[in-house]
Amino acid sequence: MKAMKAAVAHAFNTPLTIDDVAIPTINDNEILVHIKASGVCHTDIHACHGDWPVKPKMPLIPGHEGVGVIVELGANVTHLKKGDRVGIPFLYTACGHCDYCLEGKETLCPDCQYTGYHMDGGYADYCRADANYVVKIPGALSFVEAAPLFCAGLTSYKALKVSRTKPGDWVSIVGVGGLGHLAIQYAISMGLNVVAVDTGEERRAQSLKLGATYFIDFKKEKPEDEIPALLGTGVHSAICTAVSKAGFESAYASVRRGGTLVLVGLPPDDIPVPIFDTVINGITLVGSIVGTRRDLEECLEFAAQGKIKTDIHIRKREDINQIFDDLEKGKITGRIVMDFES
């Protein structure tokens, strides 16, 4: 057996261990990627906790921001070559022939599978991937720079695309974490005005530096009161990435008549949707799940052109349990990337 190192979750709510495991074997439609860097998404914590109705495999190698170099190609793979730099996003695979896949909405495919969830992911030296669902990394981006874009960048970008906003509109970015601090930058690049909502001086400074017009500290002020005080009315759209039921309730109440709440964060608990207010105010609720390969190419291009820059903190894979703990406690600004080359 050829072995590699990986961070492995063996059961829900137990610490991960760094194990020697077999290097994955690939089928004819897959590739093997030598992982160079891997971002840490809050979703990885939800997976390891079994937070959601659909459970991941166990044991599990988490991670869906793994990027690296192709070292092996399945017999049917002709559009990629060894040495190509690619990332393996959350959407590991989809069926390719259902209504959604045919319409270019592969994230809605009922038969889709998720990386670092149904399939082992990027917290490993090597990761297998469906050749048709990886995306190439633009030459202008290093592995470390590219990693967080494969989920945090993609998801933020897509959420804004479905927010039914246009340049000049106001959006609130609720939750300025890994996703949110990139959402601010994509929003600014799209010509939107931003109200950022999170807590603490560090996130305030970061949000304003990234171009938000206002920052509201949800621990000190109620965004649903403060936003109308600042804008005269609610936002055209609220993008909620907060891992918090209260954050979603407040985001809902911050949207103006005719506006849109985009649900992105995935706290385990639900919010009751007020029927009367939603009807009378003509509110649209949109669920947004990662993004397609095309969205990913677009989102990477923004970064390749220097319009988006992730606030990256490099940590070691051996520290993964501490990283999870820090992320859960809100101690991390920007995104943690584990750099396997350093």
Ligand code: NAD
């Ligand atoms: P993160 O921990 O980096 O960021 C979450 C942020 O929310 C933190 O900055 C925290 O301080 C803030 N927050 C908490 N309560 C808040 C409140 N009441 N109001 C405003 N902000 C609040 O996490 P992340 O990696 O950015 O992921 C965020 C969420 O998005 C997770 O639940 C994750 O699973 C989910 N996610 C969804 C998709 C998708 O496709 N929909 C993709 C990736 C991640």
Ligand code: ZN
């Ligand atoms: Zn993610």
Ligand code: ZN
């Ligand atoms: Zn399909």
